Amino acid sequence: MKHQQKINDTVDYVKATLSTAEGGHDWHHIYRVWHTAKEIATHEACDTHVVELAALLHDIADSKFHEGDEEIGPQRAEVWLRSISVEDDVITHVVQIIRNISFKGGKTERTFHSIELDVVQDADRLDAIGAIGIARAFNYGGYKGRALYDPDIAPNLHMTKEQYKHSSAPTINHFYEKLLLLKDRMNTTTGKAMAQKRHDFMINYLEQFYEEWEGKS
Numbered sequence: 001m002k003h004q005q006k007i008n009d010t011v012d013y014v015k016a017t018l019s020t021a022e023g024g025h026d027w028h029h030i031y032r033v034w035h036t037a038k039e040i041a042t043h044e045a046c047d048t049h050v051v052e053l054a055a056l057l058h059d060i061a062d063s064k065f066h067e068g069d070e071e072i073g074p075q076r077a078e079v080w081l082r083s084i085s086v087e088d089d090v091i092t093h094v095v096q097i098i099r100n101i102s103f104k105g106g107k108t109e110r111t112f113h114s115i116e117l118d119v120v121q122d123a124d125r126l127d128a129i130g131a132i133g134i135a136r137a138f139n140y141g142g143y144k145g146r147a148l149y150d151p152d153i154a155p156n157l158h159m160t161k162e163q164y165k166h167s168s169a170p171t172i173n174h175f176y177e178k179l180l181l182l183k184d185r186m187n188t189t190t191g192k193a194m195a196q197k198r199h200d201f202m203i204n205y206l207e208q209f210y211e212e213w214e215g216k217s
Contacts (some may be wrong), residue, residue: 024136037123047113054097122191130198141171
């Protein structure tokens with residue numbers, strides 16, 4: 001019961017903190033990642049308390065909305081967890097998950113490994129693909145004032161981490177620079193199976209998109 005109260009308190013904290021967040025990184029994103037992480041965790045030998053806390057707090061302060069500061073999220077998570085008297089080893093684990101969960105252009109190697117990170121990272125990546133992932137990509141692109149698509153701007157598959165963070169390319173390019181890469185970067189068997197279905201949906205979507213772009217469908 002003690003653990004459940006901390007989860008409930010964290011849910012309330014995240015809801016309040018992200019009440020005005022951009023639509024792809026708001027409470028509803030957290031909710032989906034949280035529930036997906038719990039589903040994946042049922043198939044893995046892992047600490048579900050760590051998984052739930054990390055899933056709930058993984059985007060408490062996304063660096064994209066804080067001038068690229070990659071430490072503000074882990075720091076805020078730690079402050080919150082200490083305020084509700086979470087055990088030190090759990091806090092350390094959750095903070096490490098938050099620090100290592102991001103795609104960051106796919107060029108950064110993890111500096112921390114755990115099955116709990118595998119689970120939460122898979123859940124977060126699943127929310128970036130499929131029908132929800134498409135909606136989130138275009139929502140964020142609109143938020144940043146990006147074009148939907150520009151045939152004259154090719155995807156850049158060799159961006160550095162800094163180039164990825166500061167890219168202003170059309171949203172369709174993001175499919176090739178990140179979204180279509182995620183299927184093969186899943187960690188767990190369950191995550192891989194879920195990713196395949198969502199990946200196939202994106203492939204079909206892109207085929208339809210290009211046909212409509214040329215007025216052929």
